[in-house]
Amino acid sequence: MESRYSRQTLFKPIGNQGQKRLEQSTVLIIGCGALGTSISETLVRAGVGKLILADRDYVEPSNLQRQQLFTEQDAIEGTPKVIAAKRQLKEIRSDVQIQTVLNHIDGPxxxxxxxxxxxxLDATDNFETRLLINDVSWKTRIPWIYGACVGSSSTVFPFVPVEMSCFRCLLPVLPAVNETCDTAGIISPAVQITAAHQSAEALKWLSGNELAMRNKMLTYDVWANTSIEAGITRMKNAQCETCGPNPTYPSLQSESGTSYAVLCGRETVQVIPEKERVLTLSEVEEVAKRLGNPYKRTPYFIEMKADGHRCIIFNNGRLLIHGLKDINKGRKMYHQLFG
Known part of the structure; x- marks a missing residue:
């Protein structure tokens, strides 16, 4: 469709040459919720050649208020977010390449x-994953674009691995415990503003306009009508474990064995079994039958009730226990169910 990008190529900083660069580019989006769906649609419409969408979750009714690309039917069926997003994005542009990753993102x-x-592109909701992205970015020299939004406010900054401060340098300044959408709520305009700024920074980089990228962190509150830009150069930690002279990239240090975590802002314990132990959906279905409770099987997971909690077990063995935020209880439930 030769005229598809005509209005974009008329924009001189992009032009025909920048458009060709977009079409040859590959973008990794970590998270496929509010920010991830908005960013992915923008980049698909802009002509980016390939997207890799990574997300561990599935569509729920509370997502529909702000997470575009999803429908009521997706929420009813509990469709994995990456699957639902890919389906809609291919409707928008059939020639885009989309790789989906339905998994928890760890270092390897x-x-x-x-x-x-x-x-x-960062479309996550927690510091741990962002620190992981930050370590990979500095180790591989691939830039990443930080984006966060909650309530009516948003924060955006492009981290380009050179001499600038990295995300880990900022941690003494950023809050250790921050509000989440589950505790403070969120309005869709805050999402769209954040995603728009992230998408703009991505288009600058991908089209060869690196010098146009912002050099100050932007914080904007669409409800209070306030905005702040802050430089971060002076926050650089000379002994930083990621961007210092002797980097160790601590978030990339692999852990062995089964891991347990409480998902950010949610009463949900996540269990990731060790690589040597793979639970098949057929094995999980047998457990569900023995419990005698109703269960639902989809191509991607089994949903069942156990000890009064709604449990989702994906086909790679990853388990979500909803209505629980005690890791020890989650560990006990896992062993009671699967030994």
Whole structure:
């Protein structure tokens, strides 16, 4: 469709040459919720050649208020977010390449995903994953664009691995415990503003306009009508474990064995079994039958009740226990169910 991008190529900083660069680029988007769906639609419409969408979750009714690309039917069926997003994005542009990753992002997986990637877009909801993205970014010299929004406010900054401060340098300044959408709520305009700024920074980088990228962190409150830009150069930690002279990339240090975590802002315990132990959906279905409770099987997971909690077990063995925020109880439930 030769005229498809005509209005975009008329924009001189992009032009025909920048458009060709977009069409040859690959973007990794970590998170496929509010920010991830908005960013992915913008980049698909802009002509980016390939997207890699990574997310561990599925569509729920509370997502529909702000997470575009999803429908009521997706929420009813509990469709994995990456699957629902891919389906809608292919309707928008059939020639886009989309790779989906329905999994929890850890160090080894992220290192694998960034091969041949031009930029990483942060659409996550927690500091731990952002620190992981930050470590991979500095180790591979692939830039990433930080974006966060809650309530009516948003924050955006492009981290380009050079002499600038990295995300880990900022942690003494950023709050250790921050509000989440589940505790403070969120309005869709805050999402769209954040995603728009992230998408603009990505288009600058991908089209060869690196010098136009912002050099100050932007914080904007659409409800209070306030905005702040702050430089971060002076926050650089000379002994930083990620961007210092002797980097160790601590978030990339692999852990063995089964891991347990409470998902950010949610009463949900996540269990990731060790790699040597793979639970098949057929094995999980047998457990569900023995419990005698109703269960639902989809191509991607089994949903069942156990000890009064709604449990989702994905086909790679990852387990979500809803209505629980005690890791020890989650560990006990896991062993009671699967030994």
């Amino acid at each position: 997986l992220l290192v694998e995903l960034v091969r041949d990637v031009d930029i990483i």
